[in-house]
Amino acid sequence: MWLDLPALESLLKTDRLGRRMIYMTSTGSTMDVARLEADAGADPGSVVIAEEQSAGRGRFGRSWVSPAGTNLYFTLILRPPSTALRSLSVVAPLAVCRAIETRTGLAPAIKWPNDVLIGGRKAAGILIENELSGASPRFALVGIGLNVNFDIPPDSEIASIATSISMELKREVSREELMASILNEFESLLADAGGVVYAAWKERLETLGRRTTITFRGQTYEGMAEDADENGNLLLRTDDGTLMTVEAGEVTLRPPAPTH
Numbered sequence: 250m251w252l253d254l255p256a257l258e259s260l261l262k263t264d265r266l267g268r269r270m271i272y273m274t275s276t277g278s279t280m281d282v283a284r285l286e287a288d289a290g291a292d293p294g295s296v297v298i299a300e301e302q303s304a305g306r307g308r309f310g311r312s313w314v315s316p317a318g319t320n321l322y323f324t325l326i327l328r329p330p331s332t333a334l335r336s337l338s339v340v341a342p343l344a345v346c347r348a349i350e351t352r353t354g355l356a357p358a359i360k361w362p363n364d365v366l367i368g369g370r371k372a373a374g375i376l377i378e379n380e381l382s383g384a385s386p387r388f389a390l391v392g393i394g395l396n397v398n399f400d401i402p403p404d405s406e407i408a409s410i411a412t413s414i415s416m417e418l419k420r421e422v423s424r425e426e427l428m429a430s431i432l433n434e435f436e437s438l439l440a441d442a443g444g445v446v447y448a449a450w451k452e453r454l455e456t457l458g459r460r461t462t463i464t465f466r467g468q469t470y471e472g473m474a475e476d477a478d479e480n481g482n483l484l485l486r487t488d489d490g491t492l493m494t495v496e497a498g499e500v501t502l503r504p505p506a507p508t509h
């Protein structure tokens with residue numbers, strides 16, 4: 250079933266987010282459509298949504314599995330001041346976690362930098378692309394993919410690492426309610442971004458205190474994910490004792506070392 254846009258709109262409590270929706274039954278990637286819209290002057294808060302993506306993409310050029318009519322694929326167009334740019338990678342995963350929790354009672358966690366996990370498997374991914382003009386942002390695109398009513402085929406390449414809300418709950422849930430809650434949470438978190446939001450994000454960051462391998466700027470580092478700062482950076486204590494600030498990268502979580 251396709252998204253019921255009037256139902257989605259009726260659930261919005263936002264001033265700006267989602268007040269203009271660009272809806273497509275199918276597209277390559279909502280990131281590309283959003284970029285064209287942003288370049289053409291789209292108002293901040295505009296959202297590009299697709300029922301299906303033929304070239305959905307994730308971080309590091311990976312693809313994002315995007316079958317029709319079951320999940321959520323959308324990109325928010327924002328025009329934040331440069332001081333607020335960094336908060337997006339804190340606000341976005343937290344908004345998704347809170348929306349899932351409120352609508353389903355599930356307890357999602359964040360795998361740094363911004364994967365949303367349920368029961369250790371990935372339910373949502375977030376892709377943030379900033380377009381800068383000198384040091385100031387022209388726009389930021391926040392792409393969110395959430396597996397909602399998706400029965401992941403057991404032979405799919407993502408079967409062992411991914412999950413969906415319906416697989417966790419053993420029932421289908423309303424995509425309209427989830428999407429409206431994400432937009433509502435997102436806007437209110439953006440308005441309060443700062444210490445409280447950071448603390449709530451950090452509380453859900455399951456990466457902390459775990460042994461972690463990070464590939465960052467072509468190098469691989471091993472150590473303990475010791476802390477995270479207010480900009481969403483991870484502080485990694487490498488095995489030689491150095492505390493490294495990691496801005497972005499690929500994090501592989503290791504199970505805690507066995508104790509004897």
Ligand code: BTN
Pocket residue numbers: 277278279280302304305306307308309311313321322323324364373374375376392393394395
């Ligand atoms: C990741 O986990 O690597 C990020 C995945 C982001 C997927 C979403 S789906 C909507 C938007 N359009 C895309 O092509 N990608 C993002």
